[in-house]
Amino acid sequence: MFAKHSCNCSKKIQEKSKIAAGIFGWFHFYLQDNQKYFCLFEKTTAPAQINKTGKFMRPQQYTKQKKNRAQNIENILTAAEIIFAQFGYNGASISRIAEEAGLPKSNVVYYFSTKELLYRTVVEDIFNVWRAAADEIVEDADPREALGSYIDTKMELARTRPYGSMVWANEIIQGAPIVQDYLETELRSWTEERVNVIHKWIAAGKIRPISPKHLLFTIWATTQHYADFKHQISTLNEGSDLNDAQWEETKQAVKELLLFGICH
Template identity: 65%
Template sequence: MNKQSSGIQIRHREETRAQIQQAAERVFADYGYVGASFSRIAAEAGLPKSNIVYYYQTKEKLYRNVVENIFNVWREAADVLSPERDPMNALGDYIETKLELARTRPHGSKVWANEIIQRAPVVQDYLEGELRQWTDDRIAVIEYWIAQKQIRPVSARHLLYAIWATTQHYADFKHQIRTLNDDLELTNQQWEDTKRSLREILLEGVKL
């Protein structure tokens, strides 16, 4: 097998995995872990069930992959929270990015929310390890800004919780927001207005 053929096969596998991931995210969001099945995911992906089994073997493995993927996307969004940055700009960018992810990855957010509501029966170990350490690291950055008198002395932990709650609301309660918006999806302009409003509201609480 030449390098070109090998590269094509690798790209095909990556594309298939991504296709399965996207379908699984939607199915787990709509049916939960218990209600989801490889058959439903295969139908959603437009692939044979055997493809799902080949790449992921078990439903739990695929589910954990979906949960970890959305967490990693959120973690990358928080890379802007670094001590050398201006805190108002960094926090504002984080709020806007989290809202954009609520817009573009609502199913992933719902999968995460459903898992937490059920007291994390599948990924509790992930919460106690990855999530705890990541949260502590972000808290340390915010507390550094406070110590440097760059923002008001607020609870760093509750500031993070407030950002998560307000931004993820637009994904987890998408149907409610649509209903209150005359049964219409938010327009591009409404999303931009939402980003600006939440940025102003949340940052007002930490501004010196």
């Protein structure tokens, strides 16, 4: 689910996209070519290269520990996404997540001191991946191409990360008890930016006058349906998951349904 990557991102991008802190540094995620990348980058302070006994590590020791740390975090986040999707926030436990990750409970607590911190990291990661999917929705873009690309990526994420969508849906259905502050800040800001772009497309005569918010709501509802109601879709597909050809047909059908009549 996660692809490890040596982080070459600029300091500005790192600061903007960082998610959680540990004694070793920050980690963040980004989406490129429909592949999710998982990056680690260290603090510049000397303690980042000191082991638990207080002794400085040799470069090869530090590199090995960095790789182990990245793998542990990757396993924890992948497991947490599954467990939170299956059991919800209240039903999930650090012990269950540790078992799913194949790690001792102490390892999970080492990187994420509380269940809430781990949960918020998972939810924020899901949103950041979805946000990156909309990078092409800018004023100078062709609306059909930009919205089509957004729908394609959202559909691909519904296929490859259904648990992430389920975690988000469960949180919202419960009234966002854990991440309401995130909705009121990050989600609101992101949505307003996309709404402004769509208004500019309308003013420029690129698309018909429609409600930008309802267009976004419809895209979210339709694309995430294929993750949140995966079992229902499989049942109606003769008990099988959609194959590659069916997914391509589905993406094309969704784009035609959502974009027909609004793009010239």
